[in-house]
Amino acid sequence: MADTGKQTIGFIGLGIMGRPMSGHLIDAGYPLIVHDMVRASVKEVVAKGAKEAQSSAEVAAGADIVITMLPDSPDVEAVYLGPKGVLEGAKPGTILVDMSTISPTSAKKVAQAAEAKGCPMLDAPVSGGDVGAKNATLSIMVGGSQGVFGKLVPVFEKMGKPTLCGSSGAGQVVKACNQILVAVTLVGMGEALVLGSKAGVDPAVVVKVLSGGLARCGVLENRGMRVTKRDFAPGFRSRFHYKDLNIIQDAAKAFGCSLPASALAHELFGAMQVNGWGELDHSGVVKVIEMLSNAEVKSPEA
Secondary structure, three states, X not given: OOOOOOOOEEEEOOOOOHHHHHHXXXXXXXXXXXXXXXXXXXXXXHOOOOEEOOOHHHXXXXXXXXXXXXXXXXXXXXXXXXXOOHHHHOOOOOEEXXXXXXXXXXXXXXHHHHHHOOOOEEEOOEEOHHHHHHHOOEEEEEEOOHHHHHHHHHHHOOOEEEEEEEOXXXXXXXXXXXXXXHHHHHHHHHHHHHHHHHOOOOHHHHHHHHOOOOOOOHHHHHHHHHHHOOOOOOOOEHHHHHHHHHHHHHHHHHHOOOOHHHHHHHHHHHHHHHOOOOOOEHHHHHHHHHHHHOOOOOOOOO
16 A cells, blocks of 8 residues: 555445445545455455454554444444453553444443543444445444544545534434334335325335435435335345444433334334345344235336
């Protein structure tokens, strides 16, 4: 990698979200060191100019900033705290940023271990799905110190719009709030499309009309027409949203909140997993509503 004068960034986790996010950093001129268990993903990013590392520790040893984008809390804890993990290789002063969606408890646990090593850490989960990742329009919800956040703003802005939400763990709390609203809205959209379709109205018309009124929202904009076309290719896999809803249920108990709509969404997304639809996009929750209604969202003439 050529010397650009910019800080070297380590990026661990090159899935549906991580690949385009890391690509934006390469395009912005940041030297990147990457690692992922999936060889094809690594090769794709290396072809754009990144350098490959053989472990998370090796990534951290060669980076000024380490960013992780991983599936779940156990993955994050293993990558940071486990053998050949980030904290094994990181030098004091290395800034660590976890952009995964995990429990606030895990976020604080890893941040405390990082601070003990002399590495400041931010939790910075994102919203916007694959579309936001590809277009660098992610909403980035950050927890941590103002000073560290300020240093990372130029990096975050290459991937989306960052907002400091509070101290360590606050980013994950706001992300949980986000996932409540997305899940409940997906369920509502599914119900609307099933009702309209079963009553003989073209679901594409339903999406068009609702998108012009008070019901308009990002879920309708990004997923509405895809559902009418039976396109459930994953932008955000339902099993990951189900994982987030488990986090939300745990948070509700921890903070003493009653979240009835979230509980319903949790059960519907759970039904997706039982039926083998975990790899489908989270908009596929409509399939559970279709099953309950003995219906399918489709155009009247189809």
